[in-house]
Amino acid sequence: MKTIAVIGAGTMGNGIAHVFAQCNFSVHLIDVSPTALEKGLATISKNLDRMLAKDKIKSSDKENTLSNIKTFTTLKDGVANADLVVEAATENLEVKLGIFKELDVLCNEKTILASNTSSISITQIAAVTNRPQKVIGMHFMNPVPIMPLVEIINGYSTTQATTHTIMELSKNLGKTPTMVNDYPGFVANRILMPMINEAIETLHHGVAGVQEIDTVMKLGMAHPMGPLQLADFIGLDVCLSILNVMYDGFKNPKYAPSPLLVNMVMAGKLGIKSNEGFYDYTESKKAEKIAEQFNS
Known part of the structure; x- marks a missing residue:
């Protein structure tokens, strides 16, 4: 494989492109928004600067990495001649199905189509393609x-x-793939999301405060980040979406999202992305400092 197309220039998409x-793959980063593409490239550059500051890469490595990325605002142009397409769009079923229907028509019959879906x-x-294999x-x-794991999911x-x-x-x-x-x-997420949801329920029922819950899990269970802080980092809207997918799939009440989570998302309190x-996270640079702490 030589050419990789990545759909979506958000947090996951720009990380995958990076x-x-x-x-040294040729990467086509695709997003309908030119602003999102600019922001995605800026994030990649900033992350490379962090690696440079820690002597993990050289200046030439940064230049080479950025030169390997081309940006596109149309799917047709971006996936042309791609050996692999990795979709990293929003975690929404209809959006993903629409993208894969288009990819099936636009891509070479030998192209592998992958989704970065978390649930x-x-x-x-x-099933919406003519190449399910x-x-x-x-x-x-x-x-x-930073994270070494790639969860490989067989349809x-x-x-x-x-x-x-x-x-x-x-x-x-340089990743560790694990097949599921x-x-x-x-x-x-079958294991992580119920834990996060239970932490939210623990807060909702007044058992302990936010920092107390996270401190117990960090110091008592050796987690690098508490579950509530991790939920903020993931995005509360993403957590809610994943829990809804599992609840619909299993019909088991243990996957039902906490009412507190539902209300926070409805109110636009989504974690780091909404400050x-x-x-x-409204203090200057506070969100970036937390991200850097996690990345280190």
């Missing part, structure tokens, strides 16, 4: 340049050849 470009069925996504999940962890029709290709590709990125099967939430969630 990792592929740093490993939506790969089998369902693959070449559709797979590549669930990168945030922040992508019902994903072939062994496709899985092998993506597993080896992930290893070439296609059930709501897969492994990572307020369980913590207040």
Whole structure:
């Protein structure tokens, strides 16, 4: 594989583009918004500067990485000649199905189509294409340049050849790929989201405050970040979306989102992205400092 198209220049998309470009792949970063593309490239540049400051890369590595990325605002141009397309759009079923329908028409029949979805069925996504055997999940962890895991999700029709290709590709990125099967939430979020949801319920019922809950989990369970702070980092809207997917998929009340989470999302309190969630990030550079702390 030489050319990788990444759809979406947000937090996950620019991180995925960063990792592929740093490993000398030709990357096509696609977003309908020119502003999002500019912001995505600025984020990649800033993250490379952090690596440079820590002597993890050289100046020439930064220049080479950025030169490997081209930006596109149209899907047709961006996926042309791509060997692999990684979709990292918003965690919304209809949006993803629409994208994959287009990709199936626009891409070469040999192109593998991957989704970075954290909870939506790969089998369902693959079903809207004429190449379900070449559709797979590549669930990168945030922040992508730092976190070593890639959760590889097989859809019902994903072939062994496709899985092998993506597993080896992930290893070439310096990641640790772990293969799982296609059930709501897969492994990572099936375990993580109920924990976050229970932490929110613990707060909702007045058992303890935000900092107390996070302190217990950090110092008592050796978690690098407390569950409420992690929820802010992920995005409370994303947490709610994933919990809804699992609740709909399993019909089990243990996956029902906390009313407090629902209300916070309705009120626009989404975490770092909105400068307020369980913590207040309105102070200058506060959100960036937390992200840097996590990245270190």
